[in-house]
Amino acid sequence: MTRLESLPGYDAAAPLLAVSELRVRFGATTVVDGVGYEVDGGQTLAVLGESGSGKSVTARAIMGLVRPPRGAVTAGSARLRGVDLLTLAEEERRRLRGTTIAMVFQDALSALNPVLSVGYQIAELFRAHQGLSRKEAARRAVEVLDLVRIPSAARRARDYPHQFSGGMRQRVGIGLAIALNPQVIIADEPTTALDVTVQAQIIRLLGELQREHGTALVLITHDMGVVADIADRVAVMYAGRVVEQGAAAEVYARPAHPYTEALLGAIPRPELRGRRLAVIPGAPPDPGRPEPGCRFRPRCGYAGDACGQQPPAREIGPGRLTACHEWERVTTP
Amino acid sequence: MTTAVERETVLDVRDLVKHFPVRQGALRRTVGLLKAVDGVSLELRRGETLGIVGESGCGKSTLAKLLTAHERPTSGRVTVLGRSLHDLRGGELRRARRHVQLIFQDPYTSLDPRMTVAATVREPYDVNPDLAPRGDRDRLVRELLEAVGLNPDHGGRYPHELSGGQRQRVGIARALALRPEVLVCDEPVSALDVSVQAQIVNLLEELRERFSLAYVFIAHDLSVVRHLADRVAVMYLGKVVETGSEAEVYESAAHPYTRALLSAAPVPDPAARGTRQEIVLDGEPPSPVDPPSGCSFHPRCFMAEDGCARSAPVLEPVAGAGHLVSCHLARHPGGDGP
Amino acid sequence: MASSTLASASAEAPPAARPGLLAKLRRRPAFAISSAIALVVCAMAAVPQAFAGWFGGGDPRKCDLVNSGLPPAPGHPFGFDIQGCDLYSNVVYGARSSVLIALLVTAGMIVVAVVLGSLAGYFRGWVDAVISRVMDVFFGFPALVGMIVLLQAASTHNEWTVSAVLILFGWPVLARVMRGSVLETATGEYVAAARGVGAGTARILLRHVLPNALGPVAVLTGLNVGGVIASESALTFLGVGLQTPAISWGVQLNTAQQYFVTSPHLLIFPSIFLTVTVLSFVLLGDSLRDAFDPRLRQEVARP
Incomplete structure (x- = not known):
C-alpha cells in the first residue's frame, strides 16, 4: 500500500520511524517524559527497560492506543517518513495501522x-x-x-x-x-511469556522476516540476553526517559550511563559464580511523585552536584547518546 | 567448609511420582493421567544448592510442592533428616515438614493481603508454640526482618505498601522463622525486575552461609541457576534427564535437551552473536497427559534414532560418577544407538 | 559485602500508599446522600418517639374515628388514616419493623451463607455436593409461592416469622457467592504458605480464608438490604406478612389500596418513605461495591 506518500509531511529521505520528545500522561502522572528514538528499514532497535520505565506506553502511544480518558499524549511526535502519526485524523491513522506500522x-x-x-x-x-x-x-x-x-x-x-x-x-x-x-513492526515483549527453547524459535522467526522484508523492528523487552541476540541499536529507558542510546555492541561493551552499567552488572554470569552480584540499591522512583533532576540520582553511585539538573541527551559519538552529567566518569574504567 | 562426603544428607527423594487424574464430562470420569512428576530421585546435603531447570510443564513446580508436603505423592518417598514424610501423621508430620520450607514464585499472591508484615512473619511461631516462648516472638520477628534486609520498624506495613522485592523478602523471613534445613525456592526471582532480582539472589546466598541452609532452587532462567547451584538437575516431562555438578551440566552437557536448552538461552553479550552454535528445537514440549513412547524427548530431538521411540532410557553415569544422563545416545555421541 | 546489600535493601522505597477506603467513599455524593438517609431511617427505627412528635402529634395509637381518612391538616402533615390516627407518626413508627426485619434477615442470611458457603468452598467433595444441591433446589423453586404458602401456614405473623421465611429463601444466593469466593481464596498461595508453616484448618479458615473471602458477600449483602425491605412490604401487602395492629409500611399500603380513590395520601406517604428507604440502601450498597471492587481499586492505584 502506498498511502503514506500522499499524506502531509511525507519525506522519502526521513527515517522510517522517528519518535521525538514524546510525553504521555495518565491522569496527573507523566509516565513518558520526552522520549525519542529512530529506526530505519532493515534495522532492529531494542527498547530496554524494567517494569514501569514507560517502554510499552511509548509503543502504545505511537500506535495510537493511548486514548482519553485513560491517558493522553501531551507533546511530541512519532513520524513515519516524516508523516506525524499523532496529528493524523483517526481515520487515516487506522488505515496506516497494519499496512504501514503494526504491533505484536x-x-x-x-x-x-x-x-x-x-x-x-x-x-x-x-x-x-x-x-x-x-x-x-x-x-x-x-x-x-x-x-x-x-x-x-x-x-x-x-x-x-x-x-x-x-x-x-x-x-x-x-x-x-x-x-x-508493514514497514515498521513494534513487538512488545513478544517472548516474555514463552519458554527458552520457544523464545529462540520466535526470535529467529522475527529476525528472518525482518531480513526478508527489510522491515524496521522495534523490540521492547526487559531481557538483556534477547537484546544482545537480535538488536542493532538499543535505547535504554528509565523512569519515563531514554537514558542511553547507541549500537548494541557499543552500549554493552562501554555503557555510558550508570543505570545501564548497573543493569549489565546485575546479570548473573558464569565468571561471577560464588561472588555477589552488583545490585542497584533502592527501587525505581514513583512516577506520581517526580523529583527534579536526574531520575536515577537517588540510586546512582556517580551522582554529583550537577545531577540536581535534569541531564540533556548528549551526543558522545556517532548515533551514541547518553543523558548523564557524569558520563565521562562512567566510561573511564 | 567441609567436603561433600562428610556432609549429612538432609533431603532424600526416591522414585517420586505424582499423577493427576484428568477428568471429563458431567460424571467427571477419569479419562487419563497427567504425569506431572514421573519417577524423580534426588539427594541434597547440608549447605548444598541443587538447581532444577526445565520448561513450563516439566513438573518442576509440582516437584516443589511434593518436597514441601503441599502435595501427596502418588508413590515414592521424600525423606527429611532420615524420616520419611509418608510414615508420619498429624503433629509428627507438622514437625518434620518444618525442616523444608517453600519460597513461592509470586510475592504478590503469597502474602495474605490482610496481614501486616510482622503478623505474617510471626505466624509460624503462633502456630508452633513450642518454637519460641510468647515473650520472645516479637524480638525474633524483628531479627528475621533484619536478616532479610527489611527495616524491622516497618513490621506494621501491609503487603500492598511494599515493592515486589520487599514482599519476596517477607516470604523468605516467614520461611526462615521455622529454622528450616532446606528452602525450596520455586522461581523466586522470575516475577522481579533484573535489578531487584540481583538483590534477592545475593540475599539467598548470604542466608545460605549464615544459616547453613540447603536450597532446591527451581528456575527457568539458566543463568540464575548457574550462579547459585552446586549441582543441577534438568527436567523434561516429569523426569530428570540429566544431573551433575554445575560445571558438568553447563560445560559438558551430554543430553541433547540440555544442550538445546543451553544454546537457546540468550547470552547478554552482542559480541558473542553468531559465534555460538545454536540448536533451535522444533515445536514445544508435548502434553504430560499422553507423553511420547520411549524417550519422551525423541520427537523434538535432533539426534534421535529409531530405537529412541521404542525404549525409554534410564539415568546412567557418563564421564564422572555424579554426572547422570538419561539418553541412549549420550554415552557414544553419534554412536550406534542402544 | 553482605552489609552493603542489606542496608541498600532497607532503603528501597515502598510504593505510595493508596488512599483509604473511607476517604474514597466520602468523595462520592451518592454515598454521602444515601448513607445520610439510611442513618435517619435507622434512627427513626431506634427512637421513633424523637421523630413522631415533631408536628404536635406523636402517638400512633391515639386515634379518633372522626378524623378517618382526612387529608393533611395543621399539626398532621400527612393527614389521618382510616382509623383516624395521625399518619405521620404511623409512618415514622413503620420504619421500625422494616429496619428490624432488614437487620434480622441480613444477619441471618450472612450467618447461614458464610457457614454453609465456607464449608462447601473449603472442604469441597461430598460436603460441597450436598450443600450445592440444596441450593439448587431453592433456586429452582418459585420463592414467592414458597413464602406465601409457608406464611399462610404459620400461626403467628410477627417480625420473627417473616424474617425466618425471608432468610430461608434468601440464603442460597449469598451462600453461592460465598462458596465461589472461598473456593478462589482457598487455592491462593498465601493459604498454601500458611499451611506450609504448620497452620491448622481452623486457623487457615478463620484467619486467612474468611477475612479475604468476605468482600463479595459483604457487598452483595449491602445491595440486598433494600430488597429485603421491599420484600417484607410486598409480603405484608399481599396479606401474609405482618398484620394489623402491627405498624408497618406494608400494612399501611395494604389498607390504603381500598381507599386509594378517596384518600390517596394514605398510599402516597408510606410509598415515598418505602421507596426512598429502599433506594438509599441500594445506592449505599452500590457505592460500597464500587469502593470494594478490586478492578476499580487498581484504576486508582496505578497510572
Missing part, C-alpha cells in the same frame, strides 16, 4: 477474538484493507500462517485461538502483524 503483543491471545477462527481473522485484514474477495483473502491468510512457519497451515487456519499452544499463538500474533507487509 506480549500476549497474542488478547489480540485475537476467541470466537473467530484464526484464518478468518487474518483474512479479515485483507478484506478490510485490500478489498479482496472472501476466497482470495482466505488463501492469503493460509500463506501468512505458512510464512510464520505454522505446520499444516491450511488445516490450522480453521482452528480457534485457544487451540494453539503459547509459541504457536505468538506466531499467529506475528502473522497478524506482518500480513499486510
Whole structure:
C-alpha cells in the first residue's frame, strides 16, 4: 500500500520511524517524559527497560492506543517518513495501522477474538484493507500462517485461538502483524511469556522476516540476553526517559550511563559464580511523585552536584547518546 | 567448609511420582493421567544448592510442592533428616515438614493481603508454640526482618505498601522463622525486575552461609541457576534427564535437551552473536497427559534414532560418577544407538 | 559485602500508599446522600418517639374515628388514616419493623451463607455436593409461592416469622457467592504458605480464608438490604406478612389500596418513605461495591 506518500509531511529521505520528545500522561502522572528514538528499514532497535520505565506506553502511544480518558499524549511526535502519526485524523491513522506500522503483543491471545477462527481473522485484514474477495483473502491468510512457519497451515487456519499452544499463538500474533507487509513492526515483549527453547524459535522467526522484508523492528523487552541476540541499536529507558542510546555492541561493551552499567552488572554470569552480584540499591522512583533532576540520582553511585539538573541527551559519538552529567566518569574504567 | 562426603544428607527423594487424574464430562470420569512428576530421585546435603531447570510443564513446580508436603505423592518417598514424610501423621508430620520450607514464585499472591508484615512473619511461631516462648516472638520477628534486609520498624506495613522485592523478602523471613534445613525456592526471582532480582539472589546466598541452609532452587532462567547451584538437575516431562555438578551440566552437557536448552538461552553479550552454535528445537514440549513412547524427548530431538521411540532410557553415569544422563545416545555421541 | 546489600535493601522505597477506603467513599455524593438517609431511617427505627412528635402529634395509637381518612391538616402533615390516627407518626413508627426485619434477615442470611458457603468452598467433595444441591433446589423453586404458602401456614405473623421465611429463601444466593469466593481464596498461595508453616484448618479458615473471602458477600449483602425491605412490604401487602395492629409500611399500603380513590395520601406517604428507604440502601450498597471492587481499586492505584 502506498498511502503514506500522499499524506502531509511525507519525506522519502526521513527515517522510517522517528519518535521525538514524546510525553504521555495518565491522569496527573507523566509516565513518558520526552522520549525519542529512530529506526530505519532493515534495522532492529531494542527498547530496554524494567517494569514501569514507560517502554510499552511509548509503543502504545505511537500506535495510537493511548486514548482519553485513560491517558493522553501531551507533546511530541512519532513520524513515519516524516508523516506525524499523532496529528493524523483517526481515520487515516487506522488505515496506516497494519499496512504501514503494526504491533505484536506480549500476549497474542488478547489480540485475537476467541470466537473467530484464526484464518478468518487474518483474512479479515485483507478484506478490510485490500478489498479482496472472501476466497482470495482466505488463501492469503493460509500463506501468512505458512510464512510464520505454522505446520499444516491450511488445516490450522480453521482452528480457534485457544487451540494453539503459547509459541504457536505468538506466531499467529506475528502473522497478524506482518500480513499486510508493514514497514515498521513494534513487538512488545513478544517472548516474555514463552519458554527458552520457544523464545529462540520466535526470535529467529522475527529476525528472518525482518531480513526478508527489510522491515524496521522495534523490540521492547526487559531481557538483556534477547537484546544482545537480535538488536542493532538499543535505547535504554528509565523512569519515563531514554537514558542511553547507541549500537548494541557499543552500549554493552562501554555503557555510558550508570543505570545501564548497573543493569549489565546485575546479570548473573558464569565468571561471577560464588561472588555477589552488583545490585542497584533502592527501587525505581514513583512516577506520581517526580523529583527534579536526574531520575536515577537517588540510586546512582556517580551522582554529583550537577545531577540536581535534569541531564540533556548528549551526543558522545556517532548515533551514541547518553543523558548523564557524569558520563565521562562512567566510561573511564 | 567441609567436603561433600562428610556432609549429612538432609533431603532424600526416591522414585517420586505424582499423577493427576484428568477428568471429563458431567460424571467427571477419569479419562487419563497427567504425569506431572514421573519417577524423580534426588539427594541434597547440608549447605548444598541443587538447581532444577526445565520448561513450563516439566513438573518442576509440582516437584516443589511434593518436597514441601503441599502435595501427596502418588508413590515414592521424600525423606527429611532420615524420616520419611509418608510414615508420619498429624503433629509428627507438622514437625518434620518444618525442616523444608517453600519460597513461592509470586510475592504478590503469597502474602495474605490482610496481614501486616510482622503478623505474617510471626505466624509460624503462633502456630508452633513450642518454637519460641510468647515473650520472645516479637524480638525474633524483628531479627528475621533484619536478616532479610527489611527495616524491622516497618513490621506494621501491609503487603500492598511494599515493592515486589520487599514482599519476596517477607516470604523468605516467614520461611526462615521455622529454622528450616532446606528452602525450596520455586522461581523466586522470575516475577522481579533484573535489578531487584540481583538483590534477592545475593540475599539467598548470604542466608545460605549464615544459616547453613540447603536450597532446591527451581528456575527457568539458566543463568540464575548457574550462579547459585552446586549441582543441577534438568527436567523434561516429569523426569530428570540429566544431573551433575554445575560445571558438568553447563560445560559438558551430554543430553541433547540440555544442550538445546543451553544454546537457546540468550547470552547478554552482542559480541558473542553468531559465534555460538545454536540448536533451535522444533515445536514445544508435548502434553504430560499422553507423553511420547520411549524417550519422551525423541520427537523434538535432533539426534534421535529409531530405537529412541521404542525404549525409554534410564539415568546412567557418563564421564564422572555424579554426572547422570538419561539418553541412549549420550554415552557414544553419534554412536550406534542402544 | 553482605552489609552493603542489606542496608541498600532497607532503603528501597515502598510504593505510595493508596488512599483509604473511607476517604474514597466520602468523595462520592451518592454515598454521602444515601448513607445520610439510611442513618435517619435507622434512627427513626431506634427512637421513633424523637421523630413522631415533631408536628404536635406523636402517638400512633391515639386515634379518633372522626378524623378517618382526612387529608393533611395543621399539626398532621400527612393527614389521618382510616382509623383516624395521625399518619405521620404511623409512618415514622413503620420504619421500625422494616429496619428490624432488614437487620434480622441480613444477619441471618450472612450467618447461614458464610457457614454453609465456607464449608462447601473449603472442604469441597461430598460436603460441597450436598450443600450445592440444596441450593439448587431453592433456586429452582418459585420463592414467592414458597413464602406465601409457608406464611399462610404459620400461626403467628410477627417480625420473627417473616424474617425466618425471608432468610430461608434468601440464603442460597449469598451462600453461592460465598462458596465461589472461598473456593478462589482457598487455592491462593498465601493459604498454601500458611499451611506450609504448620497452620491448622481452623486457623487457615478463620484467619486467612474468611477475612479475604468476605468482600463479595459483604457487598452483595449491602445491595440486598433494600430488597429485603421491599420484600417484607410486598409480603405484608399481599396479606401474609405482618398484620394489623402491627405498624408497618406494608400494612399501611395494604389498607390504603381500598381507599386509594378517596384518600390517596394514605398510599402516597408510606410509598415515598418505602421507596426512598429502599433506594438509599441500594445506592449505599452500590457505592460500597464500587469502593470494594478490586478492578476499580487498581484504576486508582496505578497510572
